[in-house]
Amino acid sequence: MSISKEAYRALEGIVGPEYISQDPVIMDSYCFVWGNEVMFGDKFAARPIAVIIPGSAEEVQEVVKVCNQYNVKFRPHATGWEATALSAAEGFLPIDLRRLNKIIEINEDSMYGVVEPYVSIGALTIEATKKGMRCYSLGAGPSASVVASSTSHCGIGNASIFTGVGGRSVLGVEWILPDGKLLRLGSLGAGCGWFSGDGPGPSLRGAMRGVVGANGGLGVITKVAVKLTPWYGPKVLETSNNPPSYSNDLPENFKVFTMTFPTREDVVDALYLISEEEISHVCSRRGPFAVASGLVGSNEEMWELWKKGIYQKKCANSIVLIMDSTSPECLEYRVKVLNKIVEKTNGAYFTEDSHRDGGKYAHGLLGIGGNKGAFRAGGTFNEGPGAEETMDSLLNLQVMANELKEEFVKTGKLLDDGDPIWLQPFEQGQIGGHGEIPVRFDPCDKEAVKVAREHYEEACKRELASKLGIGPLEGGIGFNDEINDTAGPETMNYHLWMKKIKKALDPNLVSEASFYTNPKE
Amino acid sequence: MSLEVYERDMTRCSRCSYCKFVPHVKWKNYETAAVCPSISRYHFHSWSAGGKMITGLALLRGRIEYSDTLMDIVYQCCMDGACDVSCKNQRDLEPLEMMLSLRAKMVEDGQLHPAHMFAIDGLKKEDNMLQQKKADRGRWAEGLDVKDLTKEKADVLFHAGCRLSFDEALWDISRGAIKILKKAGVDVGIMGKDEACCGGRAYEMGYQGELTKYAEHNLDVWKNAGVKTVVTSCAECYQAFKVLYDKIGKKPTVKILHITEFIEQLIEEGKLKLDNEVPMTVTYHDPCHLGRLAEPWIHWEGEEKKVMGQMIVHDPPKTYRRGANGVYDAPRNVLKSIPGLKLVEMDRIREYAWCCGAGGGVIDAYPDFAQWTAAERLKEAENTGADAIVTACSWCERNFLDTVKENGNSIQVLDIIQLVQKAMV
Ligand SMILES: Cc1cc2nc3c(=O)[nH]c(=O)nc-3n(C[C@H](O)[C@H](O)[C@H](O)COP(=O)(O)OP(=O)(O)OC[C@H]3O[C@@H](n4cnc5c(N)ncnc54)[C@H](O)[C@@H]3O)c2cc1C
Ligand code: SF4
Ligand code: SF4
Numbered sequence: 001m002s003i004s005k006e007a008y009r010a011l012e013g014i015v016g017p018e019y020i021s022q023d024p025v026i027m028d029s030y031c032f033v034w035g036n037e038v039m040f041g042d043k044f045a046a047r048p049i050a051v052i053i054p055g056s057a058e059e060v061q062e063v064v065k066v067c068n069q070y071n072v073k074f075r076p077h078a079t080g081w082e083a084t085a086l087s088a089a090e091g092f093l094p095i096d097l098r099r100l101n102k103i104i105e106i107n108e109d110s111m112y113g114v115v116e117p118y119v120s121i122g123a124l125t126i127e128a129t130k131k132g133m134r135c136y137s138l139g140a141g142p143s144a145s146v147v148a149s150s151t152s153h154c155g156i157g158n159a160s161i162f163t164g165v166g167g168r169s170v171l172g173v174e175w176i177l178p179d180g181k182l183l184r185l186g187s188l189g190a191g192c193g194w195f196s197g198d199g200p201g202p203s204l205r206g207a208m209r210g211v212v213g214a215n216g217g218l219g220v221i222t223k224v225a226v227k228l229t230p231w232y233g234p235k236v237l238e239t240s241n242n243p244p245s246y247s248n249d250l251p252e253n254f255k256v257f258t259m260t261f262p263t264r265e266d267v268v269d270a271l272y273l274i275s276e277e278e279i280s281h282v283c284s285r286r287g288p289f290a291v292a293s294g295l296v297g298s299n300e301e302m303w304e305l306w307k308k309g310i311y312q313k314k315c316a317n318s319i320v321l322i323m324d325s326t327s328p329e330c331l332e333y334r335v336k337v338l339n340k341i342v343e344k345t346n347g348a349y350f351t352e353d354s355h356r357d358g359g360k361y362a363h364g365l366l367g368i369g370g371n372k373g374a375f376r377a378g379g380t381f382n383e384g385p386g387a388e389e390t391m392d393s394l395l396n397l398q399v400m401a402n403e404l405k406e407e408f409v410k411t412g413k414l415l416d417d418g419d420p421i422w423l424q425p426f427e428q429g430q431i432g433g434h435g436e437i438p439v440r441f442d443p444c445d446k447e448a449v450k451v452a453r454e455h456y457e458e459a460c461k462r463e464l465a466s467k468l469g470i471g472p473l474e475g476g477i478g479f480n481d482e483i484n485d486t487a488g489p490e491t492m493n494y495h496l497w498m499k500k501i502k503k504a505l506d507p508n509l510v511s512e513a514s515f516y517t518n519p520k521e
Numbered sequence: 522m523s524l525e526v527y528e529r530d531m532t533r534c535s536r537c538s539y540c541k542f543v544p545h546v547k548w549k550n551y552e553t554a555a556v557c558p559s560i561s562r563y564h565f566h567s568w569s570a571g572g573k574m575i576t577g578l579a580l581l582r583g584r585i586e587y588s589d590t591l592m593d594i595v596y597q598c599c600m601d602g603a604c605d606v607s608c609k610n611q612r613d614l615e616p617l618e619m620m621l622s623l624r625a626k627m628v629e630d631g632q633l634h635p636a637h638m639f640a641i642d643g644l645k646k647e648d649n650m651l652q653q654k655k656a657d658r659g660r661w662a663e664g665l666d667v668k669d670l671t672k673e674k675a676d677v678l679f680h681a682g683c684r685l686s687f688d689e690a691l692w693d694i695s696r697g698a699i700k701i702l703k704k705a706g707v708d709v710g711i712m713g714k715d716e717a718c719c720g721g722r723a724y725e726m727g728y729q730g731e732l733t734k735y736a737e738h739n740l741d742v743w744k745n746a747g748v749k750t751v752v753t754s755c756a757e758c759y760q761a762f763k764v765l766y767d768k769i770g771k772k773p774t775v776k777i778l779h780i781t782e783f784i785e786q787l788i789e790e791g792k793l794k795l796d797n798e799v800p801m802t803v804t805y806h807d808p809c810h811l812g813r814l815a816e817p818w819i820h821w822e823g824e825e826k827k828v829m830g831q832m833i834v835h836d837p838p839k840t841y842r843r844g845a846n847g848v849y850d851a852p853r854n855v856l857k858s859i860p861g862l863k864l865v866e867m868d869r870i871r872e873y874a875w876c877c878g879a880g881g882g883v884i885d886a887y888p889d890f891a892q893w894t895a896a897e898r899l900k901e902a903e904n905t906g907a908d909a910i911v912t913a914c915s916w917c918e919r920n921f922l923d924t925v926k927e928n929g930n931s932i933q934v935l936d937i938i939q940l941v942q943k944a945m946v
Contacts, residue, residue: 413830
């Protein structure tokens with residue numbers, strides 16, 4: 001795919017020459033993302049046809065209209081932290097949204113925040129905490145965009161038990177459809193403000209994002225309102241320590257717990273009970289490697305710690321929980337409840353690393369451990385089977401996923417990190433949760449990249465065969481046409497709905513959809 | 522190190538964009554979350570440290586060629602290392618070292634920035650970056666009763682640096698430093714016209730050979746002068762002497778101190794008394810070369826190896842410089858010793874401070890960008906309500922002063938030395 005001189009000039013006319021480029025030197029930094037190795041066997045995917053950085057929603061709309069006029073394929077781009085955010089077999093026009101970076105409103109009465117696409121989770125969190133609220137957290141960490149993670153991808157994180165997930169936090173939306181028309185969803189569409197995602201006004205969140213988002217294949221969201229949840233901590237987060245071990249100081253009425261259990265089943269039982277009792281702010285089951293690596297400053301330190309075997313032996317089945325509360329009495333009550341749960345589920349408290357509670361708190365709060373945990377060890381990672389389900393069925397899926405990973409670990413080309421199963425309850429367990437398994441490897445090791453690809457292909461097959469899920473979710477890699485066409489017939493033909501939506505909203509097929517769907521049935 | 526050495530780091534960059542921001546745990550306000558002047562001003566990802574990792578890899582792989590755009594991407598960057606701190610808070614990578622290697626490669630390949638030639642020619646002809654007459658280098662000290670170490674002996678050498686030697690508007694600072702030292706009874710002298718550049722800025726521009734040349738020269742001169750301590754009030758010279766000389770295997774045998782460290786010591790020892798009230802509210806700007814870039818060099822030579830199948834470790838184990846061990850407390854302690862003075866902090870301080878904009882050859886090649894960066898900092902300083910932004914580097918001062926003049930800011934720009942003088946009886 002290329003771009004004609006006329007189209008380029010028309011785009012340049014919208015943003016000015018400073019904000020558009022066709023220079024290969026610039027464009028090469030827009031086809032390099034971490035998922036590319038597994039996808040294409042190389043760090044660089046197809047070079048874009050140009051890159052554009054509009055300065056306002058109006059400019060975005062003009063850009064989209066020109067793309068329709070000249071048949072230019074485009075894809076919106078926020079932080080680029082999604083595995084395949086800039087990947088495609090053929091070049092397209094990335095619309096870099098970094099100049100749309102304003103927090104429009106933080107509404108304390110109706111508890112929502114309205115943001116433009118380049119406002120990150122970290123940014124909204126830091127400003128919302130000043131007003132006694134917080135944004136959902138994301139496993140990817142605080143640098144990812146609120147708009148991208150809530151409207152166009154999943155939005156799952158450590159605090160999902162309390163805050164819910166990004167994808168379910170969406171309220172009013174301003175959406176430039178693939179054909180350039182502007183659509184306002186929810187109460188915004190009825191001129192009633194941002195407070196509701198459904199009526200009054202058009203309730204089209206399902207069409208806009210489904211479960212895992214359209215990954216840029218359905219136009220550009222230029223503003224979103226997301227739900228905020230209560231924050232009982234201080235308005236300013238105090239910090240201590242030095243890099244790479246910065247931590248947040250634990251506020252009054254907050255406590256961090258690490259609990260260990262004899263079996264994975266006990267872990268799941270405990271997760272159910274903790275969810276039911278609504279006593280946690282952050283709560284998840286992570287593998288011993290993830291727990292430990294978030295707390296140390298480097299791979300060298302991690303290796304020293306791992307050799308001691310403490311985490312593998314004592315924290316093989318553990319839950320990390322951050323408890324918040326509104327008063328000392330509330331805290332006391334919650335601790336008592338947790339004690340009972342731990343007792344009932346055969347658990348025990350692990351206190352050997354409690355001097356690192358500030359670090360755990362920092363990771364839990366903002367999700368900053370995701371980057372360290374995923375990339376530092378080997379250089380990159382990918383996902384094994386994952387899904388959104390009840391905890392019991394997630395456990396079944398993850399046990400299979402772990403066995404699969406172990407088979408590939410034997411090659412020496414995936415990190416041998418024990419049992420890295422992540423189980424994450426949502427919304428106090430009311431809608432189940434999320435499970436996934438990361439596999440870590442070195443992108444510089446060609447053989448490791450090959451093994452990671454083979455592992456991924458096998459993961460897709462086995463997950464589908466298990467009937468416990470569709471494919472490795474978080475990578476986003478799963479949700480291309482190939483997977484949809486295989487998984488759809490097994491899953492109530494969801495893919496046919498996606499195709500219908502795509503066809504209706506993108507008549508000229510310009511909204512680049514390598515990781516969404518094409519309309520052909 | 523050659524660029525090839527960093528090929529693995531470049532490949533392992535995850536494009537997470539952490540290098541564009543203050544480490545998240547340290548965010549205080551969204552308004553002051555950005556930490557990289559380059560990406561903040563030029564927007565395309567290539568201008569960030571992560572973008573330069575990708576650009577370096579693309580160049581190595583022959584995907585791209587030298588061009589004006591590449592020159593801008595590489596040199597519209599202050600080399601202040603804020604990106605490095607943010608990256609290394611998460612990862613074991615070396616973005617700043619990679620960027621230094623990329624510049625060195627460009628110079629080696631004859632890709633010279635025309636605007637840098639003024640400074641480089643100045644070095645070749647006059648041993649300074651400002652194309653001023655070598656013979657005039659000691660003029661700043663005229664009338665001061667200070668020893669000339671080309672003729673006399675003293676324990677301590679005060680090194681003024683190119684900026685303070687020739688920028689008359691800043692002579693207050695170099696002269697003030699001598700007055701303070703003398704008042705405290707320090708046996709101090711200067712090299713006058715025989716002082717030469719430190720070579721640090723040229724090294725950052727990619728002219729790595731210049732650093733070796735000046736390191737050898739300066740070490741020789743200090744040895745011949747028989748001094749025990751070299752003190753400077755220029756953060757760039759300090760970093761070159763303390764860190765870069767060590768890095769290239771020419772660690773000085775004399776003690777290297779920044780003037781703020783020396784003054785702190787003199788106050789502690791009771792040799793310097795600050796008794797005058799200075800009723801002002803000030804905020805302190807951490808110069809990058811006194812802060813994160815002044816973290817001592819850690820030598821490491823060895824191999825990468827894998828444990829647990831794919832975890833990257835080193836043999837022998839490698840310790841990374843992550844920015845926290847720069848000089849942060851000495852200047853603050855000096856300010857806190859001044860009676861009546863109130864110190865208020867900006868949001869971006871210490872290892873995650875926003876750069877003044879002058880470093881890495883930016884003030885030489887892209888003065889508008891240097892001033893844009895300074896203007897951002899001045900805005901942050903003004904938001905604290907301070908009467909003055911105080912710093913401890915002559916290059917920061919020059920850039921702030923130029924920007925204040927251009928933009929009409931009301932905040933004063935001062936060096937710590939000027940405040941210490943006010944507080945001295
Ligand atoms: C270590 C790591 C862990 C992760 N863990 C999780 C996790 O736990 N949960 C989770 O949900 N995700 C996770 N992810 C995936 C990813 O980070 C998130 O999906 C996040 O939303 C990406 O945000 P971004 O700002 O980087 O968006 P980008 O990568 O820039 O964009 C993501 C997708 O959304 C599209 N998009 C971006 N902006 C818009 C817009 N304005 N309008 C329409 N489409 C748009 C893009 O085209 C792209 O396809 C993880 C990623 C990493 C690297
Ligand atoms: S240089 Fe470091 S912080 Fe920047 S994008 Fe790469 S990995 Fe992330
Ligand atoms: S050195 Fe400074 S300007 Fe250059 S990339 Fe790093 S933070 Fe940005």
